[in-house]
Amino acid sequence: MMNRKPALLALADGSVFKGVSIGVDGQTVGEVVFNTAMTGYQEIMTDPSYRRQIVTLTYPHIGNVGSNDEDAESSEVHISGLVLREVPRPHSNWRSTLDFSGYLQKHRVVAIADIDTRRLTRLLREKGAQNGCIVAGDAVDEAAALAAAREFPGLKGMDLAKVVSVREPYSYTTGSWELESNRETQLKDESFHVVAYDFGVKRNILRMLVDRGCRITVVPAQTPAADVLALKPDGVFLANGPGDPEPCTYAIEAAREFLARKLPLFGICLGHQILGLAAGAKTLKMSTGHHGANHPVQDMDSGRVLITSQNHGFAVDEATLPANVVATHRSLFDGSNQGIRLTDAPAFSFQGHPEASPGPHDVDYLFDRFVQSMAPNA
Numbered sequence: 001m002m003n004r005k006p007a008l009l010a011l012a013d014g015s016v017f018k019g020v021s022i023g024v025d026g027q028t029v030g031e032v033v034f035n036t037a038m039t040g041y042q043e044i045m046t047d048p049s050y051r052r053q054i055v056t057l058t059y060p061h062i063g064n065v066g067s068n069d070e071d072a073e074s075s076e077v078h079i080s081g082l083v084l085r086e087v088p089r090p091h092s093n094w095r096s097t098l099d100f101s102g103y104l105q106k107h108r109v110v111a112i113a114d115i116d117t118r119r120l121t122r123l124l125r126e127k128g129a130q131n132g133c134i135v136a137g138d139a140v141d142e143a144a145a146l147a148a149a150r151e152f153p154g155l156k157g158m159d160l161a162k163v164v165s166v167r168e169p170y171s172y173t174t175g176s177w178e179l180e181s182n183r184e185t186q187l188k189d190e191s192f193h194v195v196a197y198d199f200g201v202k203r204n205i206l207r208m209l210v211d212r213g214c215r216i217t218v219v220p221a222q223t224p225a226a227d228v229l230a231l232k233p234d235g236v237f238l239a240n241g242p243g244d245p246e247p248c249t250y251a252i253e254a255a256r257e258f259l260a261r262k263l264p265l266f267g268i269c270l271g272h273q274i275l276g277l278a279a280g281a282k283t284l285k286m287s288t289g290h291h292g293a294n295h296p297v298q299d300m301d302s303g304r305v306l307i308t309s310q311n312h313g314f315a316v317d318e319a320t321l322p323a324n325v326v327a328t329h330r331s332l333f334d335g336s337n338q339g340i341r342l343t344d345a346p347a348f349s350f351q352g353h354p355e356a357s358p359g360p361h362d363v364d365y366l367f368d369r370f371v372q373s374m375a376p377n378a
C-alpha cells in the first residue's frame, strides 16, 4: 500500500481527529457537516451549495466507482474539504474515466481518511455543525489547525450565492441523460421560457425543467427584476445555493417584485428560503442541518410521505409565516418546514432537492406543478 502523508481535522470545540491525507497537501477551513447518502459522492462534491463546508461522508466506502465527467452537478468541486472513514480502494465501473484519488488531485481537494467518522458524526449531531480545519501534508501543526478552525467566522451572515453565481447570462437547453443511448437529450417542443436565478444551481434542476419543455435563460444572482421582466419569461426559478439566505437582499427584493406581478415562481432550497423571506417570513440557522438522500418529508396536502434528498443548514421558520403563506411540506425528522405556497400568487418552493442527484425522485411532481402554473401564460 502507498505510504500516505499525515492529515488532521481540528474542530472549533477543541476536538482533533488524526488520519491520513488522500487529497492534495494543504490547509482548508469551513463548516464541518455530515452527509448520510450512500451514493452520489461526485454530485455532492460538485453541488455549489456546499461552498465553505467540509463534508464528512458517513458511508464508509467512497470512490469505489471512480469518477466520470457526467455526474458533476456544476463545473467544479465546491466543497472546502472531504472527510472519509476508509482510504479509497481500487475502483471499478464502466463509466469511470479517472480513479477517485486522481479526481481529488485534479480538483485540488484537501481530504482526510482513516478517522472515526461515526464519532465525528455523533459529535456534530450533539453539538451542532462545527467550524473546522483540515491540514494535510508533511508538516501538520495541530495548534495552527485549531486556531484556523476557531478563526473561521461561520456561515451565518455569509452571502455566498453571489460568489458562486455565473457572471453572464446563458441559455440552457440540455435535458436528462438517456441511459440507452448514453447521451444527453436536447430540448424539444419548447412550451415555456423560464428565467433561472443562479445562486449556485445544480445542473439536474435545469435538465428536469428542459425535459418538461422549458427553454432556460440562466442569469447571475444579482440580476435586477426589471432585467428579468424584460426577457418576458413565463416563469422564474430561484435556485439552490450556498450560505445564509438573509444577506441576499438583491434576490429577496427581486422575488418580491415577481410576487407583486403574479409571475409563476418556483424555488428550491436557497430559492425556497429567499421566497420565504420575500413573502415576509424569517429564516434561522439549524443546529446540524439536513444532508442526505433518505430524509422523510410529509406533503401536508396529500398526507403522503416522500423520501427526499437534502442539503441545507438554514430553514424557513414556520412560526413566522404570514397569513398568505401556507406550509406545504414538513420534515419528519425534526418537524422543520420543507415547503411553502402563497395563497395570493402562483408561487411555491421546496426546501429539499426534488431534482435528487443524488437521491430519490419522490418529489419530482413539483417540477410538473411549476410547469402547470405557467400554462395559463403559454
Ligand SMILES: NC(=O)CC[C@H](N)C(=O)O
Pocket: 049, 239, 240, 241, 242, 243, 244, 245, 268, 269, 270, 271, 311, 312, 313, 314, 315
Ligand atoms: N442547498 C441549498 O440551496 C442550501 C441553502 C442554504 N445555503 C442552506 O444551507 O440552508
